[in-house]
Amino acid sequence: MELFVFIVAAAVILTGALGVVLRSNPVHAALSLVQTLFGVAVLFVAQEAHFLAAVQVIVYAGAIVVLFLFVIMLLGVDRADDLRVEPLKVQRPAALVVGACGLGALLAAVLVGNPITGAHGQGEPNAEGEGNVNALARSLFGDYVFAFEVTALLLVIAVIGTLLLTRRPPRADADDEPELLP
Amino acid sequence: MIVALEVTTSWYLALGAALFTIGAVGLLIRRNPLVMFMCVELMLNAVNLTFVALSHHLGDVSGQTVVFFVLVVAAAEVVVGLGIIVAILRRKPGATADDIAYLKG
Numbered sequence: 001m002e003l004f005v006f007i008v009a010a011a012v013i014l015t016g017a018l019g020v021v022l023r024s025n026p027v028h029a030a031l032s033l034v035q036t037l038f039g040v041a042v043l044f045v046a047q048e049a050h051f052l053a054a055v056q057v058i059v060y061a062g063a064i065v066v067l068f069l070f071v072i073m074l075l076g077v078d079r080a081d082d083l084r085v086e087p088l089k090v091q092r093p094a095a096l097v098v099g100a101c102g103l104g105a106l107l108a109a110v111l112v113g114n115p116i117t118g119a120h121g122q123g124e125p126n127a128e129g130e131g132n133v134n135a136l137a138r139s140l141f142g143d144y145v146f147a148f149e150v151t152a153l154l155l156v157i158a159v160i161g162t163l164l165l166t167r168r169p170p171r172a173d174a175d176d177e178p179e180l181l182p
Numbered sequence: 183m184i185v186a187l188e189v190t191t192s193w194y195l196a197l198g199a200a201l202f203t204i205g206a207v208g209l210l211i212r213r214n215p216l217v218m219f220m221c222v223e224l225m226l227n228a229v230n231l232t233f234v235a236l237s238h239h240l241g242d243v244s245g246q247t248v249v250f251f252v253l254v255v256a257a258a259e260v261v262v263g264l265g266i267i268v269a270i271l272r273r274k275p276g277a278t279a280d281d282i283a284y285l286k287g
Contacts (some may be wrong), residue, residue, distance in 0.1 A: 006189045007240055010197050020220050021208035033220050036201075040227050044195065046238040049246050056230075059253055064223065064260050071264050072216060075271045081214050095210035099203050106199035109193055134241040136250070144247050151254045158258035162265035 013039035038062045051133045074148040104168045194235035204227035213278040
C-alpha cells in the first residue's frame, strides 16, 4: 500500500514539475505547480507529517500559487511564451548537462553511498502516541522559539518592503525621487 | 506481487533529488521571471521533502520544524519577488530575464 501511494505521488510530482518547466503558458505552469504541491503533501502524510501536509496545501496551494495567478492576471502576461526562442545558443544543452551531472551526483550520494545512519537528534521525538501536532508545537515553541519570533520580524519586513516597492510614484511631474529602474 | 518492495527513505531522497534537478534545470532554461520563480518553489519543495523524509527516518521532529521555517521564508520570498516582478513588468511589459541587464555595464 505504501509502495502504491509512493509511486502514484511520485508520478504526480514529477509530471507536475515537468509541466512547470515545459508548459509555455504561465497559467498552465502555475496549475502544474499546484499538482506538484499536492503530490508533496500526499508524501508528507505518508511520512506522518500531518500538520505540514495541511500547511503545505493551505500556504503553498492556497496562498502562494494564488499570488502567482493574481500577478499573472494583473500584469496580463498570460499569453504563451515562445519556447523556441533561444537567445544563448549553448544555454539549454549546458543546462541539461549541468542538471544531469547534478542529478547523478545526488543519486549516487543517496543510493550508492553509505546507508543513512546518523544519531537521533536532541530534539523532540516524533511521538506517535500524542500526535504530530503536539510534538511539532513543543519543538517550535520550545527549542526554536527565538527563530520563530525572528520569522515574524521577517514577514513584517517583507510586507513593508513590498508595499514600498510596488507603490506608484506620487506625481509624474515631481521627479525629485530617483527612479528605481530606467 | 512478485517482489514485495519496501519504500525506504532513500526513495524519498531520490525523488527529492529528481525534483530539485527539474527545478534547477527549469530555472536555467526558462526566461519568464514568473516561471523562474515557480522553479525556485519546486527546488524548495524538494528540500522540504528531504527534510520530512529524514525527520521520519530519524524519529526527530526538528526536521519538520525546519520545514516550517522554510515555508515562512518561501512565503516572504514570493511576496518580495513578485513585488519586484510587478515593478519591472509595469515599466517594461513582457520583459524576460534577458531584458533585465541594467547592471551589465
